[in-house]
Amino acid sequence: DQIEELLQKRLQAEPTLAGRSIHVLAAPDGSALIEVDGSLYTGVGEVPDDAVRNLIRAAIQEWEAQQSRPNW
Numbered sequence: 001d002q003i004e005e006l007l008q009k010r011l012q013a014e015p016t017l018a019g020r021s022i023h024v025l026a027a028p029d030g031s032a033l034i035e036v037d038g039s040l041y042t043g044v045g046e047v048p049d050d051a052v053r054n055l056i057r058a059a060i061q062e063w064e065a066q067q068s069r070p071n072w
Contacts, residue, residue: 002063002066003024003032003059003060003063004023004024004025006059006062006063007022007023007024007055007056007059010055010058010059010062011055014051014055016051017051017052017055020036020037020052021035021036021037021038022034022035022036022037022052022055022056023035024056024059027042034046034047034056036049036052044056044057044060
């Protein structure tokens with residue numbers, strides 16, 4: 001959910017991707033699924049659009065950076 005939130009914020013700030021449906025979802029087995037305009041992918045590397053792939057990777061990197069910060 002946290003990565004999805006970061007992704008949506010980045011998507012809103014990216015005018016070249018306006019109107020695109022891009023989401024990171026949880027699969028039943030706990031892994032991540034990526035939905036791009038109705039197509040599902042099991043990994044970021046499978047996403048054929050470079051701009052979308054970069055947007056998702058940036059959101060994931062931002063989330064990872066937040067996880068490594070202490071909360072005090």
